[in-house]
Amino acid sequence: MGRELKKSGALRLERVRIAVGRMTAVEPESLRFCFEACVKDTPMDGARLDIVDVPVTGRCSRCTEEFRMDDLSSPCPACGASSIVRLTGTELKVVSISAA
């Protein structure tokens, strides 16, 4: 039994991948700093944090064109409609975790 516990304790997380949408106003560098502070002295200590920058994209509710929104007030590039449904850009989530 003691051996089993030791075995599971040997599992170390190697890499954590997090998707951060542009709309979240989360600074990748401060996220990295928090991550390192949080994982210290845990099995995740030393794990690498990969931050995936997710652009803001939207879909036109008139012609269903999907496009990247660098400017949130920009109209649909295909038909010029201003009724846009936002698709991505607000996520803040763990995409994958890999263990060593």
Ligand SMILES: [Zn+2]
């Ligand atoms: Zn359109």
